[in-house]
């Protein structure tokens with residue numbers, strides 16, 4: 001009985017992971033609300049005293065030095081099609097000196113035969129900063145199963161030789177997902193315990209709804225090593241789960257998905273808010289160019305994370321990933337020169353202007369300065 005249940009859970013999860021990848025490749029999974037980059041303006045320096053060749057994009061993050069302040073955000077693993085995607089993205093991370101995250105690794109804990117779909121990342125990117133991934137809701141008891149054990153969480157790290165573990169926060173996604181986990185109480189305490197005991201740094205990562213200033217400061221106090229704000233703008237898992245709910249004729253999930261698809265704190269606003277925690281900050285959610293990245297860095301991010309654009313590029317082939325990364329690096333380096341900076345970190349000390357809705361968010365919440 002238990003073995004049959006385990007098999008069906010593994011199959012459901014494998015199917016869900018494959019569906020996430022398939023749905024995310026379609027149009028209609030990005031929010032209408034933007035991440036806010038359009039409202040952030042950098043100030044041109046007509047006398048920069050910086051040669052383009054002197055711009056150095058290298059960025060320290062979690063004990064590594066990235067060649068670019070770019071993380072391939074965690075997306076997949078746990079189903080047959082994932083090995084090819086993860087392999088291609090990992091080779092790009094290795095070639096370009098990027099960090100790379102994985103999709104949730106729970107599937108491989110339920111069915112260890114799926115470990116290679118994740119382990120391919122470390123095989124193909126032996127030198128990269130590799131960040132494992134598990135859902136925060138797995139750290140507490142759910143209605144149908146207990147919290148993951150410490151041994152299981154160590155296995156998540158070991159199966160990929162992870163340099164850090166991302167705990168993803170996704171209450172919004174779980175709420176819309178037909179088979180989602182609805183319990184969330186106790187997660188903060190579990191994150192605190194894990195930060196003290198796991199043996200690798202913990203990155204707490206939202207997945208589309210952003211992290212508020214107070215939450216960022218609480219996470220810092222719990223011992224978390226870095227934050228990924230995962231803000232509103234870009235790929236929305238409320239929209240992805242709405243598609244799945246509709247396919248399953250799940251009226252609750254599809255109606256809720258309609259109602260909350262645009263919920264959350266836009267990425268630019270969340271970066272400005274979370275900056276006060278003083279932790280390394282990754283800006284993910286709707287970063288689509290080196291210019292968006294420069295704006296995120298000006299607001300206080302250490303690096304940016306990019307998911308869907310690199311998934312679309314991976315579908316085209318490895319040259320398309322290289323072209324995307326090259327364009328990103330060229331634009332970012334040029335913007336650094338145009339603002340008189342030689343390093344990405346200097347952008348945070350250059351003037352910038354915030355307008356429109358993004359300014360209203362920041363001003364109302366008092367998140368602009370600090």
Ligand SMILES: Cc1cc2nc3c(=O)[nH]c(=O)nc-3n(C[C@H](O)[C@H](O)[C@H](O)COP(=O)(O)O)c2cc1C
Pocket residue numbers: 020021024073074075076102103104133166168205206207208230233234235236284285286287305306307308309311
């Ligand atoms: C197909 C797909 C699967 C994803 N799976 C995960 C996951 O398992 N864990 C996680 O933390 N984030 C996951 N994400 C979220 C991304 O890491 C990222 O936060 C989000 O897509 C926003 O970035 P984007 O606008 O550049 O796509 C996934 C994204 C995509 C596109």
